[in-house]
Amino acid sequence: MAEKTINRELANVINVRLNRQLLYYIDICTRCGLCKDACHQYVATGDVTYLPAYRAELIRRVYKKYFTRTGRFMPSLIEGREPDDRLLDELYRTTYACTGCRRCMYYCPFSIDTTWLLGVAKAMLLEAGRGSPILTELAGAAVMKGENIDLFKDVILESLKDTEKEVQQITGDASAQIPVEKTGAQAMYVALAGTHTILPVAVIFHHARLDWTLSLFEAANYGYFLGDNKLAKTIADRIVDEAKRLQVTQIILSECGHAYRVMKFLYEAWAKEKLPFEVKGIVEVMHELVESGKIKLKKDSIAEAVTYHDPCQVGRNAGFYEEPRSLVKAVSRDYREMTPNREKNWCCGGGGGVVAEPAMDEFRLKTGMKKVEQIRATGARIVVSPCENCRLQLDGLNEKYNLNIKISSLMDLVADNLVAQK
């Protein structure tokens, strides 16, 4: 196909997504530059191509070239650009590097959601056959697991046996179980791959006497990071179909920021249907269990200094600031807040699927410097964060910069500090 035709087809990706929101984001940027100090990647590298405004500008220029009158006839007057190889290379590098933390949106006077624009960029890259190879493989593996669950069910159930024994030892109750495929359970818990996010939750739910069942699928959704909404929906469908089949009244997603975002804020729009169950995150559920007195925490049981890292998808993008803090503060004698925090918190640098990209290892550890500075300033020895991606990144930062900290999930913190039930 002629290059011009290919370029037009790529540009058309913008056109088919062009709604009022996108048009507003394309039109309104004044290049004021306030976003530069908000982006941890620009601050750490000083590389202008990581400026949120610049990343979005690549999409704007293609739009101007193809969908404005001046752009069609004299594109150079308004910096219109073809989506050629050079632009696509740049788009790939800057788009898949973005962690989707949306800190820039908070600082932008017009609240431009660069992540939204980069969603269009990812769609354009996918149309050009240039999606991230590793994210494609990970998403493909999730779909494969969904389509062939009978092949994997036995190994999943077998691996749960040891975990169930651990739950029985910890709770001192030989009848404690990890229920699977329990029809009519009140809640279905969706963990991450492996058993490390199952054990603490099984202990907590046992204490709370919650009627629950465990999903056979993992919460993570690499189709979302890839930018392929159709694939992301297919991956989420595995969980939705299972929840419908089991007729649960709510699903509880593990400490996985993007998985919560997908299921809570995006899925219904993709599926064009209202989910017949409630979607909750484990952070809010643990908070509710404590508030309702169903579980009790050992007050001030941790003597070492503890700090809390707001995962972008749990805090800024979902609004859970005080719930996790109240749990951490309850068990900590010496709680120390990072500065800035809550909606102004710095991204750790590991979100958006970046931790899965080996080619970005050096870059993500470099761009985690703001988080390193924040942690060091607190002097804390324990960093709690309810997001697996954040914890993987914090592990990397801990090792590279000799932070000498222990990184904990909120689930583990709660499970390890439960008051035994009578």
Place this chain on the structure above:
Amino acid sequence: MTEEIKPDLEIDLKGLLCPLPMVRVSQNISKIPVGGVLKAVATDPGSLADIPSWARTTGNEVLRVDKGDKLYTFYVKRVK
């Protein structure tokens, strides 16, 4: 008796959690020739479903999985 498989490359995935075992297998399979075998030792039980799913998706083949005490050894053949 279990047949001995001679790997072309061995990688240590102990302590790594999802998605890193799959990522490291994907990263290293390209370092061996087509027909060669990658041996990967993991501790994450999630890899028991993840690595075979990845292999099926990418057209590679898991020849064998040895399960020890919380240790999982995968022999993955590079098919293409």
